[in-house]
Amino acid sequence: MQQFQAFKFELRPDGQQERQMRRFAGSCRFVFNKALALQKERYEQGEKKLGYAGLCKLLTEWRNGPETPWLAKAPTHPLQQTLKDLERAYANFFAKRADFPRFKKKGQSDSFRYPDPKQIKLDQSNSRIFLPKLGWVRYRNSRKVVGEVRNVTVSLSGRRWHVSIQTRQEIEDPRHPARSIVGMDMGVACFAALSSGEIIAPAHALKKRQRQLARAQRAMSRKVKFSNNWKKAKARIQRIHTRIGHARRDFLHKTSTAISQNHAVVVIEDLQVRNMSKSAAGTVDLPGRNVRAKSGLNRSILDQGWAEFRRQLEYKQTWRGGMVIAVNPRNTSRMCPACGHVDKANRKTQARFKCVACGHTAHADVNAANNVLAAGHAVMACGGDVRPRPHLGVGTAAPMKQEPTEATQIASAN
Numbered sequence: 572m573q574q575f576q577a578f579k580f581e582l583r584p585d586g587q588q589e590r591q592m593r594r595f596a597g598s599c600r601f602v603f604n605k606a607l608a609l610q611k612e613r614y615e616q617g618e619k620k621l622g623y624a625g626l627c628k629l630l631t632e633w634r635n636g637p638e639t640p641w642l643a644k645a646p647t648h649p650l651q652q653t654l655k656d657l658e659r660a661y662a663n664f665f666a667k668r669a670d671f672p673r674f675k676k677k678g679q680s681d682s683f684r685y686p687d688p689k690q691i692k693l694d695q696s697n698s699r700i701f702l703p704k705l706g707w708v709r710y711r712n713s714r715k716v717v718g719e720v721r722n723v724t725v726s727l728s729g730r731r732w733h734v735s736i737q738t739r740q741e742i743e744d745p746r747h748p749a750r751s752i753v754g755m756d757m758g759v760a761c762f763a764a765l766s767s768g769e770i771i772a773p774a775h776a777l778k779k780r781q782r783q784l785a786r787a788q789r790a791m792s793r794k795v796k797f798s799n800n801w802k803k804a805k806a807r808i809q810r811i812h813t814r815i816g817h818a819r820r821d822f823l824h825k826t827s828t829a830i831s832q833n834h835a836v837v838v839i840e841d842l843q844v845r846n847m848s849k850s851a852a853g854t855v856d857l858p859g860r861n862v863r864a865k866s867g868l869n870r871s872i873l874d875q876g877w878a879e880f881r882r883q884l885e886y887k888q889t890w891r892g893g894m895v896i897a898v899n900p901r902n903t904s905r906m907c908p909a910c911g912h913v914d915k916a917n918r919k920t921q922a923r924f925k926c927v928a929c930g931h932t933a934h935a936d937v938n939a940a941n942n943v944l945a946a947g948h949a950v951m952a953c954g955g956d957v958r959p960r961p962h963l964g965v966g967t968a969a970p971m972k973q974e975p976t977e978a979t980q981i982a983s984a985n
């Protein structure tokens with residue numbers, strides 16, 4: 572099995588290198604925005620979108636042209652990589668996985684990627700990495716990088732520059748040490764409930780930071796725009812954003828590691844996180860109902876980072892030789908596991924489940940997790956209603972073509 576891994580370190584650039592990194596990130600942003608503007612213009616004039624090769628040709632012209640001579644000072648590959656990113660953003664948009672590509676703003680994900688491993692040298696014993704047009708850059712060496720280097724991304728987060736080194740290595744097909752299977756119900760009040768009865772509380776660090784953020788945002792709104800105090804307030808907001816990101820990452824990693832260590836098979840609901848967070852806003856002509864209430868819900872959905880959690884769980888399970896099965900989430904919170912009765916009235920409150928047909932009671936989220944588990948068992952037995960992600964099928968069970976049996980009805984009926 573091939574294992575892909577990322578190693579992230581803080582860079583310790585000298586002043587000259589830091590200025591250059593800022594310029595390179597700026598050049599990439601410029602190229603991305605210029606190419607996006609061009610594509611938009613072509614679209615409005617009814618012309619066909621330029622392909623990657625066409626954009627690269629234009630990039631060469633921009634680099635050699637009189638208008639933007641500074642582009643020639645930035646390394647070529649990262650600039651081309653930016654055009655690839657734009658291509659991918661368009662592809663994701665057409666596949667309905669993402670919104671239409673947006674223009675990049677300064678200070679928002681300032682980064683650039685070196686895609687060619689031949690141009691990168693990693694000197695771990697001296698804690699330094701060689702990058703084209705930057706030379707040797709020192710980094711805070713906190714762990715050993717294993718595998719062969721594939722590409723390197725340099726990014727700014729808050730005030731610090733980081734390097735993320737992607738590697739690949741061949742490892743033996745692992746066998747998961749555990750034999751258990753568990754169902755998971757993702758919640759809003761609690762982050763998740765397991766069919767084993769365990770409840771995972773959301774990260775409180777996030778809530779605390781959120782309040783800090785709100786306070787800092789109010790403080791900034793009182794300052795005179797572009798004044799020194801305004802700039803200070805803005806920098807503070809960015810620092811809080813960075814801390815929120817760290818706290819969230821930390822929580823998601825700890826949780827996904829623990830679950831992956833304990834269970835060979837994890838059954839989750841195939842939540843369309845993007846749709847859930849989109850529907851509430853509605854459109855100008857057709858504003859979403861309960862926008863306020865829903866945006867609260869959506870915010871906590873995004874805060875809790877379910878999509879990222881699933882991604883982590885999938886790769887961690889793959890590494891351990893385990894598996895993640897995603898099942899249709901429909902009715903998992905309304906169905907009675909005792910008699911199979913499906914009714915909205917089964918769940919009158921957020922916390923309790925009480926079947927109106929047979930009187931079975933349970934903790935509502937644990938109950939839902941048990942329904943998810945049942946759907947997972949059905950999938951394992953004969954290939955039921957599983958929905959692997961098209962672009963990230965790692966670790967998801969491949970749906971097998973087979974006649975549905977009794978067991979599948981649980982999965983396909985809900």
Ligand SMILES: [Zn+2]
Nearest residue numbers: 907910926929
């Ligand atoms: Zn019942």
